[in-house]
Amino acid sequence: MEKDILAMFPLEYRYLFLTAKEHGQTLNEIRIRAGQPLIFLETGEEWYVDYKGQRIFDLESASRLYREDLDKILAHLCNYSIYAYQEEIKQGFLTISGGHRVGIAGQVVMDGGRIRTIKNIHALNIRIAHEKKGVAGDFLPLIYEKGTLKNILIISPPGCGKTTLLRDFIRYISNGNSYGKGMTVGVVDERSEIAGSYMGNPQKDLGIRTDVLDACPKLVGMMLLLRSMSPQVIAIDEIGSVEEIEALKVASLSGVKIVATIHGSSKEDVLRKWSIRGLKLEEIFECIFLLSKTKDQYVGRKV
Amino acid sequence: MKILGLLCILLGSILLGLRYGWELELILEDKRSLLRLISLLKREIRFGNASLPECFYKIGMGKDAPYGDKLRRIYEEVDENKGETIPSLIEKYFKDIGDVEIFLSCFTNQSEDGGGLLNALERAEAELLQRKQELEKELCNRKKVGLSLGTMGGLMGILLFL
Numbered sequence: 001m002e003k004d005i006l007a008m009f010p011l012e013y014r015y016l017f018l019t020a021k022e023h024g025q026t027l028n029e030i031r032i033r034a035g036q037p038l039i040f041l042e043t044g045e046e047w048y049v050d051y052k053g054q055r056i057f058d059l060e061s062a063s064r065l066y067r068e069d070l071d072k073i074l075a076h077l078c079n080y081s082i083y084a085y086q087e088e089i090k091q092g093f094l095t096i097s098g099g100h101r102v103g104i105a106g107q108v109v110m111d112g113g114r115i116r117t118i119k120n121i122h123a124l125n126i127r128i129a130h131e132k133k134g135v136a137g138d139f140l141p142l143i144y145e146k147g148t149l150k151n152i153l154i155i156s157p158p159g160c161g162k163t164t165l166l167r168d169f170i171r172y173i174s175n176g177n178s179y180g181k182g183m184t185v186g187v188v189d190e191r192s193e194i195a196g197s198y199m200g201n202p203q204k205d206l207g208i209r210t211d212v213l214d215a216c217p218k219l220v221g222m223m224l225l226l227r228s229m230s231p232q233v234i235a236i237d238e239i240g241s242v243e244e245i246e247a248l249k250v251a252s253l254s255g256v257k258i259v260a261t262i263h264g265s266s267k268e269d270v271l272r273k274w275s276i277r278g279l280k281l282e283e284i285f286e287c288i289f290l291l292s293k294t295k296d297q298y299v300g301r302k303v
Numbered sequence: 304m305k306i307l308g309l310l311c312i313l314l315g316s317i318l319l320g321l322r323y324g325w326e327l328e329l330i331l332e333d334k335r336s337l338l339r340l341i342s343l344l345k346r347e348i349r350f351g352n353a354s355l356p357e358c359f360y361k362i363g364m365g366k367d368a369p370y371g372d373k374l375r376r377i378y379e380e381v382d383e384n385k386g387e388t389i390p391s392l393i394e395k396y397f398k399d400i401g402d403v404e405i406f407l408s409c410f411t412n413q414s415e416d417g418g419g420l421l422n423a424l425e426r427a428e429a430e431l432l433q434r435k436q437e438l439e440k441e442l443c444n445r446k447k448v449g450l451s452l453g454t455m456g457g458l459m460g461i462l463l464f465l
Contacts, residue, residue, distance in 0.1 A: 006386075007384045007386075009386070010386055010387075010388055011385070011386030011387060011388075012386075014386055072388075075388075076388065078354070079354045079355055079356050079381065079389070080355050080388065080389040080390070080410055081353075081354035081355045081356075081420070082419065082420075083348060083352070083419060083420050083421065084348075084352050084353065084354040199354070199357070
């Protein structure tokens with residue numbers, strides 16, 4: 001992790017990120033905006049670095065990076081192969097080695113109503129990926145019934161750790177645990193968030209029986225996995241469309257178990273929202289978890 | 304003595320011509336290798352959408368790859384990620400190659416436009432091709448001059464001998 005942070009930057013800028021490297025375990029984001037102070041976000045705290053790379057809290061003395069610096073950093077992040085990252089740039093983010101995500105802001109070039117590319121990039125938001133192994137451990141007795149896995153849905157507002165929990169569930173299910181045998185898990189990772197794949201290789205530990213389809217649309221990916229990899233479990237992050245739920249229903253009816261996440265703040269809201277569209281999530285999912293955040297603490301419970 | 308002097312002059316001229324031709328041939332060989340490398344890079348990018356380190360690795364592992372050893376070393380250094388940029392690594396390993404600045408210019412100032420590097424490689428290819436043609440023309444002319452001088456020298460030698 002600490003090594004990853006320095007590796008993101010060309011040699012000439014690394015001195016500015018030495019403190020960030022030391023705080024790697026708790027650092028959440030590094031925000032680089034052209035001409036603006038370099039901002040580091042660490043569990044609710046914001047700090048900067050001076051021209052020597054020392055951590056400071058005084059905005060006036062904070063180091064700034066400029067457009068040409070940003071261009072060099074972006075080129076380094078893309079291995080000097082920006083052309084190879086066009087599809088990701090179009091979506092506004094890159095996934096780099098270590099599974100960290102780099103958000104991009106700049107001038108959006110449209111082509112027939114679709115984003116062609118983002119140019120004149122002037123802001124980068126580096127989100128440091130943290131892998132928290134064991135967070136799903138307490139929930140394991142709830143997701144199995146006599147050794148059989150239930151279909152699981154994780155409901156959570158953004159930033160409460162639904163992907164982290166999903167990743168840990170996948171790892172436990174794939175490796176096997178004291179409640180159930182190891183199962184073949186197929187992951188459709190549309191935004192490279194679950195596995196944090198870099199050049200197709202998962203950077204996160206998803207277990208020994210997990211196959212990852214990286215950067216693949218969920219709907220296409222689920223069908224592809226079903227046809228080619230015969231998974232026992234399919235895992236997807238952030239269900240967003242009726243078609244995706246229909247596909248999950250089909251997969252579930254064919255005997256495949258489902259582990260999925262969805263945005264929402266309560267079970268009732270989510271179920272109501274989807275029942276309007278004629279879908280009953282409770283018919284698919286036998287085990288629903290709700291995540292929330294209270295005073296810097298992340299709380300998960302079965303609902 | 305006259306014959307010996309004549310032979311020395313002739314031999315000297317021939318050796319000088321051969322050395323110059325050989326040097327030109329080496330420069331030409333560099334151009335041919337760079338052109339081949341550019342063509343392979345273009346292929347990897349166009350059809351495989353491979354990143355530069357991937358391209359270097361794939362090309363470097365190929366049989367009879369142009370500058371395979373250098374490409375593999377660049378790939379290894381990028382993989383180690385000590386912070387050196389790819390243009391600086393290319394400069395480091397290709398510095399003894401003629402016209403490397405044309406090749407190097409492709410990797411600096413890449414635009415966010417997807418076609419940036421491919422366009423730059425096309426431009427570099429065109430420029431290198433032009434230089435190669437000029438050199439080939441020069442080599443051809445030198446060969447003609449050398450041949451004419453050799454023939455004249457030979458004729459003069461025969462006349463003197465007679």
